[in-house]
Amino acid sequence: MNQLSTNYRISRFCNYIILNFSEKCKYLQEIGIQINNKILTITVRTDINHQHIFQAEWKQFLKNTTLGREYLLITNIGYEFQIELVTQKFSEKFIKEQSQYYFKPDKAKGKYIFKYSSFNKNTITALINNTLWFSDPGSFNDPFDCRYTIDADPQDHEIFDFYYNQSKNKNLNLTKEDFISNYQAPLKSKFLNDLEEYHFQNSFQTQGICCFSEIHNNRLMWAHYADNVKGICLVFDTSIEVNDDYFKFSKSKVKYRGGLIRKFYDGSKYFEVTDILYTKNKMWKYEYEIRERMPFEKGNSNRSVHFDPRTLVGIILGPKMPESDKQTIKNLIDQLTKYKIEIIDSYVDISNNTIRLKSNILKIK
Incomplete structure (x- = not known):
């Protein structure tokens, strides 16, 4: 093998x-691979009680005929594999040192999660129908959200196949011979940019994300997402068991990083997006965001998903919410007998620089 193909x-x-191991992430919390001087170090973070599972599955992984052959080929040319099992979270510096990296989102520990919202017709409709809206990641307000970089040494035939398939997707009906006659290989940087955009438009349009927070009293969240504290904050109790007719909360926390995730392209159609969906720049860390995820068919514009009315246990009214809107909510909830909701007033506590609840029957922390 020459250096490029190696x-x-x-x-x-x-x-x-x-x-392979990100798909079996019941026990795995983070996995990264660092390549340094012909040593490939696979670092896995998992609970100490589950470390033996990785060892067993690593042996099973190498029993696959194709993968086992690749493993032997790589070791025969002088590369060595090392496995390190750890229980501590990977540091930002350590993650940057990995050539490839994946993590399983952590779960929020509290039973309540919070959704800040303006109070408008859409909110009233959602309350009446007990629905949550799952957004296309392409509609997020941060243009860097769910973006990433692709790193690879693509083969010439892979670059050609990508653009040829793109021409077919655009219904240009070119024969392969016609396409070849007009084909001019792009720079590697352009191909990787086009590939990233292709996956963003196709792999993410089938994903729906609904955003929540672990905290209910963040001033910036009230300002940005709840109409400058004139809106509301919904309180969901995720400890309530629900049946399959309703959405089940995962309480998956966003991981905050200093830069974009780097993904490797190997020519296959499969593209794992979980780590991208649950990663944001650390400038957003104050949000303590929780993301709930649902798959949708591409082009499906109906992204409303029903939640169990029993899980919505509280509505916090913004400190500056007009009295007329407060009364509208109270009247609405009185009419919707499917709910048992605490309506909670809040106020601005200047001395402590925070937003406080006037009552706390739900024992919200």
Whole structure:
């Protein structure tokens, strides 16, 4: 193998490792691979009681005929694999050192999660129908949200196949011969940018995200998402068991990082997006965001999902909410007998620089 094909082959094999074990993430919390001087170090974060599972599944992974052959080929040219099992979270510095990386979102510990919202016709409709709206990631207000970079040593035939398939997707009806006659290979940087945009438009349009927070009294959240403290904050109790007719909360926390996730492209159609969906820049850390996720068919414009009315246990009214809106909410909830909701007034506590609840029957922390 020449140097280019060696690097590509090793990166592709590492990608297989990441994808394989990220799919079995019941026990895995983080996995990263660092390549340094022909040593490939696979670091896995997992509970100490589950570390033996990775060891067993690693052996099983290598029993796959194709992967086992790749493993032997790589080790035969002088590369060595090392496995490190840890229980501590990966540091930002450590993550940057990884050539490939994946994590399973942590779960919020509190039973309540909070959704800040303006008070308008859409909110009233959602309350009447007990629905949550799951947004297309492409509609997020942060243009860097769910974006990433792609790193690879793409083969010439992979670049060609990508653009040829793109021409078919655009219904240009070109034969392969016609396409070849007009094809001019782009720079690698352009191909990777086009590939990133393609996956963003296609892999993410089938994803729906509904955003919540672990905290109910953040001034910036009230200002940005609840109409400058004139809106509301919904309180959901995620400890209530619900049946399959309703959405089940996962309480998956966003991970905050200093830069974009780097993904490796190996020519396959499969593209794992979980780590991208649950990653934001650390400038948003104050949000303590929780993301709930639902799959949708591409082009489906109806992204409303029903929640169990029993899980909505409180509505916090913004400190500056007009009295007429407060009365509208109280009248609405009185009419919707499917709910048992505490209506909670709040106020601005200047001395402590925060927003406080006037009553706390739900024992919200």
